[in-house]
Structures are given as structure tokens and as C-alpha cells.
Amino acid sequence: MALYRLSRINGRLLLRRRRCYLSITVSGINPPPTSNPSDNSLHSHLNASNFFEYSKRNSSSKQQFYNSVHLIRPYGVYQTLFGNSHISTLASKENEQEPKNNGNRKIDQSWIDEYLPEKARPYARLARLDKPIGTWLLAWPCMWSITMAAVPGSLPDFKMMALFGSGALLLRGAGCTINDLLDQDIDRKVERTRSRPVASGILTPFQGLCFLAFQLSLGLGILLQLNNFSRVLGASSLLLVFSYPLMKRLTFWPQAYLGLTFNWGALLGWAAVRGSLDPAIVLPLYASGVFWTLVYDTIYAHQDKEDDVRVGVKSTALRFADSTKEWIAGFGIACIGSLAFSGFYANIGWPYYTFLMAASGQLAWQILTVDLSSCADCNRKFVSNKWFGALVFTGILCGRLFP
Template sequence: MTIAPDRRVADSVPTSWVDRAPPAIRPYLRLARYDRPVGFWLLAIPCWQGLALASVSSGLDWLDLYWAILFGIGAIAMRGAGCTYNDIVDRDIDAKVARTADRPLAAGTVSLKQAWAFLVAQCLVGLLVLIQLPWPAILTGLGALALVAGYPFMKRITWWPQAWLGLTFNWGVPVAGAAALGTPFAPEIVALYVANLFWTLGYDTIYACQDMEDDALVGVKSSARALGGTIPLGVLTFYMVSAALAALAGLVSGAGLMFAPAFAIFAAHLLLQARKLDPADGPECLRRFKANKITGLLLTGAFLLGAL
């Protein structure tokens, strides 16, 4: 098989270190989305939120910082692995969609065999991170495998693949709860996990607005297509439910007085996205989607302040 020259992907950041990386590894970096770093943040932040929320009742110590670093490394490895696996499954669909046609597998800059090898390597890094955690967290983390394996197929069988992504991308919340509290089922951890499910449902619906026309042509389902003309109302509803459940998580954990003003800033930032949303404006939808990195960090900060 002839490997095609490296190609930039449509929704990558304008310039990044990936464009200056050695040509031999550049397609692999694009396959793992290193040129689109917001996904790493959106996978790591739920882990950090879970640790911050757990610290409200258990207190902060240096072990939390160690785990936060591990979760950051694990998020980089497993987001890259997830994207690689997703592109392996979706390579034929990606080739038919304008925004994804330049992805390495769809464009032929990486072979299928090379992609599988790269996937295994990233999973091994993730495994090395996972085994550094306590046993309850290790066992909880392994539970994500079924969610990750099923995600690429959801857009073929349900109008709500974004909900499945919410279950998958936020699994770090119960893993963090299991590490810090010894259980993934503490009431505040469960409330935060469901809150983040609705958060993801909102921001990934915004992201899916970019592809509605192409998705309709190739038969791919999404929450954006399901909502149609009610996308802004749908996103607003998802975000309101998310904010309410996040507030409940803080209250159940016994967060201190500093939680309230910090939470208000988070909620305002979250709801501002829905207010400014224009589903027909693809570039603006991408900007709204990327803004969720700040949204997630604001909630993490609110839980940390609540622990003081």
C-alpha cells in the first residue's frame, strides 16, 4: 500500500507543534488528535473534577496532586487511543465527510496495520497509568472498555450517540471517586457523573452542528440532527440540567461557602454558550465547543474552593 503525504485536518488548530514535527510521525500525531488538543482537556477535566469533589469530604493532600498528574497522562494516552480506534471503525465514513476527509486513515497517510499498532501502543501507556491507582479505581477504570468499544457504532444505531459519548468521556469521575473515596458510587460522585453526561450531551451537540448536512448525506445520526430546529433549546436544557446536578453534587458533599460564588461563574459561562449558539455558523459552533475547556475548569475550581 502506498502511503499518501501528510495532510492537515480541517478542524485542527491554525498552527501547532504537530505541523513542525518530523514528517514520519506527523500523521500519527494527527490520528491521535494532538493537533486538536481540546479533547485531551475534556477527557482529563472530569477526572480532576472527581478528585476535587472528593476532596470536599476527604480533604486535599499531595496524593491528590499525584493522581491528578496520572489522570492527565492517562487522558492524553486514552483520548489518542480512542480517536485512533474511532478512525479505524469510521475510515470509510470519514472519507465522505468534508470535515473528516483529511484524517490520516481516510486520507491514506497511515495504513490500517500501522493504526492498529499505534492503538496498542497508546493503550499500553494507559494501562501503565491505570495500575498506579488503588484497586477500586483500577477495577472501575476497566469498566470503561465496553463504553469505548461501543462508541463508534452508536452513530449508526441511535440518534443520540452524544449521550453514549457522555457516558464514556466522563468515566474519569467514578474512577477518581474510587481512587479518592474508595468507591465510585458515593452520592456526590454519581450526581457529578450524570451532570457531566448532560454537559457532554450539550457540547457535543454543538460540535455535531458542523456536520449536519454531510451526516444526512451519509446516513450518520446525531443529536443535532434529531433536535433539528430546536437545537438551541435542547442545548440550553442539557446545560441547565447539568448545572443543577453539579450544584447538587456540591451540596451533597458539604462544599463550603466559597463554592457558591465560584459555581455561579461556572453556571453563567455554561449558559452563555447556549445563548450565543447559532447552529448554522460552523466556525462559531467550533469556538463554542472549545470554550467548554474553560467551563470544565471553572467547575473544578469551584469544587476545590468548596474544599477550603
């Protein structure tokens, strides 16, 4: 009787041990030769959530999966073998790093895919219509200048602002088209840009040229509605637009050249309202935009610095390297100082300086908190510059209304 009870107790203990020390392996794959439970390269804990996720990915049905699982000798941990990989309790390994796919990178879905016809989508992407931040950055200096040129105590010319807003959308799209046509060979070698329409082959260079002609013709229609002085001044900006994509091959300062191009509206807006230029006001305003561009586009360039080295193009991100924050802090101070000088000579009221302080805080937040090693954070800080432009614009507007 005692022997019978002892055998039952041993059986229960063995059953509990088996339940506590189960190991799982896919049928047809042999267990590892070692049974050392401390070998972390072969063993990992498997919780219920990961177990069922694994079953869904690797089985056509639950029954098929359950039939393919068998028990092996206990190691004291859960173990799943699939070739040389294993499942982790904390996170699936497939989420740690997405492998590069040699140009077959999936294009992010946007409103373009929902609302535009299929044939129009590549052209919309070529003009970056799904990424409006570039249009904002091009439009804000125009709005600053138009509002600063307004008569004290009155609102700015809304018709002029609408024209310049449309022009910013068209000119930014044309600039992107020119950039993609000239840089298609480089774009194919960079992970972030290889899915662009021309680089990926969705559009041919001839189709891109035809689309560029269409964009420039619409832009010409807007330019002809301005005074003669503004027409000449606006047309001269095309020299900068067409030559900018070449700068990254020639100098470590393409961001400065982009600043000269993107902030041309600071000169043109004043000229469209007043018919001439006031250097004491518009030159500091133009300079502030150039310094601002050096801040946000240097941050933006840090996303591609590894690819830029491999491809052989230049940028301020590579030029400044570990000293980037010191450089862009200096550019930020120069930007705010130039805006203050421009407002002073334009006799703008005190509300302008209140909003300028808020804009200074936004710019300082970008510079101090940006993680230059994180592409995602660099992009977030870059996109946030639309709010810097909005703060400066609101300050100019309130300063003109309440001189």
C-alpha cells in the first residue's frame, strides 16, 4: 500500500514537472544538441500572446499548427526553433528592423491614394502634394513680407496673399520636379528617396519634363498678375530654382543656397505690394529666412547623412557633424536678430516682439531637443517649423493692426 501511494506521488510530481518545463518546437526540426538552459542564444521565453501570433503567421489553420507541435526534453524554459531564429517574450524580432528591399519600398498611403485617379497619383507625388510642409516653408516668407508691407492699422491684401499661396504651391512642386529629374540616379541609391516616381521608374524623364512645363505655365499665369517690377524679380528666382539641385555636388553648403531660393518671396511680396524694394526692411527679412532655412534644413539633412557619404553628395549635416547644434544655434540667433531689425525699421508695433519671443522659444526647443541620430525626430522637428512661420506671421499681423 505504501509503495502504491509513493508511486502515485512520484507520478504527480513528474506530471507537474512536465507542465512547468515544457519546450515547444515545430515538427520536422530537431532540437538543439545542447540542453544547457543557460544558453541564451538558443532559448527564450514564450508567452501566450507571442505563441498565438506565431501560430497565425506560420499555420494555415489552428489544427495544422497544433498537429505540428510536440514536446521535447525539458530545459526549464520555453523554446521555439525555426531555423536559426527564436521568438522573444518582449517583442517580435520582425519589428526590430525592417530589411531593405532594393527599391521595392512600399509607398506610404495618403489622401492621394483615396481621392485622385490612379494616373494622376504619380504626378501628385512628384509635386509632393502629400507633403505640404515644403509649401508652408516657401509661403511663410511671402506672407511675412506682404503683411509687413501693409498700411499701418489695416489688414494685408488678401488677394495678394492668395496669389502668393498658390504660387508657393506651384513653385515648390516645380522645384521638386526639377530636383527629381536631376537627382534620379542619386535617389535610386538612397533608401528614403528610391520610391520617388522618376527614380523608381513609375514616370519617365520625358513625362516629368512635360509635367514641369505644365507647372511653370501655371506659375507664369500668376506672375503676370503682378506689377512689372515683381515680374522681373520673380522670373529671376528661376535661376536659383534650377541650379539648387546641383549644389549638393559642389559645396557643403547647399542648405544656404536653398535659403536664398526658398526665401525669395520675402523680397517679392514687398515688391508686389509697394512696387519697389526698401533694403532696410526687406534685406534683414530675407536674411532671417536664409538663417531659418539653415536651421531646419540642416536638421532635415541629418536623416540622409549616411546615404550622402555613401553616394558622395555634400550637406551642412556632414560639414558640421558633432558641432551641428552649436552651428544651428548661431543661425537661430541670427534669424531672430534679423527679424527684430526688420520689424524695427518697418515701425511695427509691440505685439510683434511678443510673438517674436514665442517664435524664439519654438526655435530653441527644436535645437535643444532634436535627436540628430533619430530620423523620426529630425523629421518631426523639421515639420514643426510651420508653427515658427505662423508665430512670426501672427506677430507681424498684430504689430501692423496695433502699431
